[in-house]
Amino acid sequence: MTVLLAMENITKHRQDDASKILFERITAEIAAGQHVALLGGSGQGKSTLLRIIARLERCDAGEIALHSKPIAAWKPQDWRRKVCYVAQQAVMLPGTVEQNLRTASELHGLPFHEALAKRCMEAVGLGAVDWQKPAADLSGGEKQRTALVRAMLLSPDVLLLDEVTASLDPGSKRLVERCLSEWAAQEEKALIWVTHDLEQAKQVSDTVWFMAEGKLLEHCETAVFFDCPSTDQARRYLQQSRKEEESV
Numbered sequence: 001m002t003v004l005l006a007m008e009n010i011t012k013h014r015q016d017d018a019s020k021i022l023f024e025r026i027t028a029e030i031a032a033g034q035h036v037a038l039l040g041g042s043g044q045g046k047s048t049l050l051r052i053i054a055r056l057e058r059c060d061a062g063e064i065a066l067h068s069k070p071i072a073a074w075k076p077q078d079w080r081r082k083v084c085y086v087a088q089q090a091v092m093l094p095g096t097v098e099q100n101l102r103t104a105s106e107l108h109g110l111p112f113h114e115a116l117a118k119r120c121m122e123a124v125g126l127g128a129v130d131w132q133k134p135a136a137d138l139s140g141g142e143k144q145r146t147a148l149v150r151a152m153l154l155s156p157d158v159l160l161l162d163e164v165t166a167s168l169d170p171g172s173k174r175l176v177e178r179c180l181s182e183w184a185a186q187e188e189k190a191l192i193w194v195t196h197d198l199e200q201a202k203q204v205s206d207t208v209w210f211m212a213e214g215k216l217l218e219h220c221e222t223a224v225f226f227d228c229p230s231t232d233q234a235r236r237y238l239q240q241s242r243k244e245e246e247s248v
């Protein structure tokens with residue numbers, strides 16, 4: 001297994017109280033083609049960790065490297081092309097859908113692959129969307145999927161997905177899961193999914209990273225995590241999540 005991205009002892013303090021730790025000493029690696037579900041209760045810092053990996057926020061201590069090269073040795077723009085973050089609330093750039101799809105590639109000096117963009121839009125269920133429509137007029141779920149396609153067109157080595165299907169209907173959600181999983185498998189891309197949907201985590205990941213009490217408490221194969229988690233915290237988290245799912 002060739003390590004693509006490595007984190008060592010990543011620590012972050014709380015933004016509202018810098019004397020308190022949000023999480024500490026997170027050490028983990030991800031390889032090309034590996035699909036991680038990053039799980040944990042609300043407020044553990046999962047999104048913060050993704051944003052640190054995406055270089056949108058700084059950690060307070062620790063090291064991150066991509067292809068064995070430390071983050072500080074990369075130009076920020078090069079890092080952000082290879083490690084893309086898709087937020088839960090998709091942010092559209094001003095202009096049309098087409099401009100949104102084109103701009104990311106152009107900003108990074110990459111050619112725009114129109115045929116690939118069309119295939120990806122179709123694969124996520126947006127084949128009928130008018131590319132000349134202002135992106136601001138898309139629905140929340142359409143913006144979310146357009147943002148995903150925009151990120152995939154950059155062909156990042158690591159795609160960071162922050163609850164990206166939370167606003168989608170079940171059919172669109174399945175399309176996105178399938179599209180991302182197939183794309184990642186074909187291209188040997190690494191995915192890190194933050195999700196509260198345990199069924200989704202089982203389906204899309206081969207590895208679970210579980211955060212609780214400010215630490216990465218479990219780091220194991222997905223089946224092992226769900227069948228026999230090794231910590232009480234993970235057992236409680238799974239029980240609680242299943243109860244919540246049953247009550248919906």
Ligand SMILES: Nc1ncnc2c1ncn2[C@@H]1O[C@H](COP(=O)(O)OP(=O)(O)OP(=O)(O)O)[C@@H](O)[C@H]1O
Nearest residue numbers: 014015016022040041042043044045046047048049
């Ligand atoms: N920009 C910010 N300014 C201040 N506090 C923030 C900011 N972003 C996150 N936080 C705080 O950091 C903590 C961790 O938030 P984060 O969103 O990373 O957790 P999470 O595990 O992803 O939560 P959830 O599952 O609810 O999305 C929370 O207490 C949150 O309020």
